[in-house]
Amino acid sequence: MAAGSKPTFFGVSGAKENAFQLWTYDDAVQIHAHIMKTFHMAVKEKNLEKRKKMLTFVVVGCGFTGVEMVGELAEWKGRLCKDFYVDPNEVKIYAVDSLPKVLPIFPDNLSKKAEKVLVKLGVEIITGSPITEVGKDFVQLGDKGRLEAGTVIWAAGVEGADVMANLEVKREGRNRIVTNDKLQSVDHENVYVVGDNIFFIPEGEQRPVPQMVENAEHSAATVAHNIVSEIKGGQMEVYKPEFHGAMVCIGGRTGVAHLGMPGKFFGLTGFFAMFVKHFINLVYFVQVAGFNKCWTYLMHEIFHIEDNRSLVGGHFAKASPNFWLLPLRLFVGWKWFEQGWHKLPGVLADPSNIFLIPAKVIDGGTTASPAWNGGGNVVATVADAATAASAAAGAAAETASAWGEALPVPEFISSMVQWSMDAFFYTADGGFTTLASVFQTGMVIGEVLFGLALMAGLFTAVSSIATIAMGGMIWASGMAPLEMLWYMAGGVALIGGSGSTFGMDYYVLPFLKKIWKKIGFVKKYYLYTE
Secondary structure, three states: OOOOEEEOOOOOEOHHHHOEEOOOHHHHHHHHHHHHHHHHHHHHOOOHHHHHHHOEEEEEOOOHHHHHHHHHHHHHHHHHHHHHOOOHHHOEEEEEOOOOOOOOOOOHHHHHHHHHHHHHOOEEEEOOOOOOEEOOOEEEOHHHOEEEOOEEEEOOOEEEOHHHHHOOOOEEOOOEEEEOOOOEEOOOOOOEOOHHHEEOOOOOOOOOOOOOHHHHHHHHHHHHHHHHHHHHOOOOOOOOOOOOEEEEEEOOOEEEEEEEEOOEEEEEEHHHHHHHHHHHHHHHHHHHOHHHHHHHHHHHHHHOOOOOOOOOOOOOOOOOOHHHHHHHHHHHHHHHHHHHHHHHHHHHHOOOOOOOOOOOOOOOOOOOOOOEOOOOOEOOOOOOOOOHHHHHHHHHHOOOEOOEOOOOOOHHHHHHHHHHHHHHOEOOOOOEOHHHHHHHHHHHHHHHHHHHHHHHOOOHHHHHHHHHHHHHHHHHOOOOOOOHHHHHHHHHHHOOOHHHOOOOHHHHHHHHHHHHHOOHHHHHHOOOOO
16 A cells, blocks of 8 residues: 555635645645735735735645745745735745744754744744634634635645545554554455554554654555565565654755754754755656756756845856857967977877976986976976976976966875876986877877867867866966966856857757657656756
């Protein structure tokens, strides 16, 4: 039995008939359409009292679903009022619950934090007030009075699916099947129960397992194992759930989370709670829908979000026309092309003439250490160094050129670069290997090709990343002038679609994308973006 749950109304008169439910995707679409229509109609309503009543929203239930619903609605309020020219003071949003606090299964500090955030969003919270009746335009709060409201959304709990009511099994806790520790019905050992339908209190606990996703996942594995064991023979598995907590979003910017292991839980709020939430969602999406869904999710939640409604506000969502990047793309592309073009004759004439890789410092001897002056020429030589250390220091200092001294390189990076050069580029007698010639030739050709690609706006993201990598290698070798900072910063700015304006990417990428999506393994693993 894995039939899941449905909303429960606790026998409250009129709740099922007059309140919106938030259980399925269709429910969400219906609520969205209703709210839009309500604001549209309210704008045309001239009677102030009627308009205020139309613009009063009550969310019943301050558990996970209720808090997330009212948080989204409160955050959406500003946009709705702006779009429909409604005075925000006319819109009232209530969160009501018969229990004494918001998010009752969370520790008090997280509950108070959630309440504080909701109040800051303009939500009026009424707890400890049993809901005794729901009408078409009101909610009766027992003896505390009546809330006049044009919209009531019910998010106050769940019970077992309808099919449970017709089963001859022991049930408790709002239509859940009582099981043993193997997740078998206590009445019928051949009936196994999964997820929300389980009523089982683990050893040492006082409450039954919660009706949450993690319980469904864990119980499914246990039931699958036990069914196989019963058929083929083997040791039955005892259900010992170890829940890792829960997270609640309060709008798109913030939330609260209670995470950890049994006996070692901790709370998170704000940015960190939302970061964990997005991370777990991405882990889930990559398992069920691959890269495509993860990309779409990030675009929707972070990069294309409106009204700064993300954990980083609107910092990653500030969109500007790509045509402003056109001059920068042409400039950076030309500079890389120019550098490579100046060096190309030397590489073609004598590939073994190494001028992009510093010469090896030999203890007690002399060495020539070339420096890059922006045009690929050797502009300085360190000779007769007293020691290898002083020669290496001199190599960096003597990179002075028309653009100034070489950029400093941290010692640990210099050490790693020196090790790699000793391993791949230097011979035992201080000369250069064939790989050094290949590397230098590749660098020069890369400068020419990536420069041309940037100017043409072709594969600009790849080309920009490649130029950043080349700049990083030049810097790590100790030969990057101050000018290199402009090359690298410009490359970063050009990564995000700069070739889609007056560039070949405008034509080439959509064509390649159509071909790519037709490939079998690409479709199978969703390795594409929408």
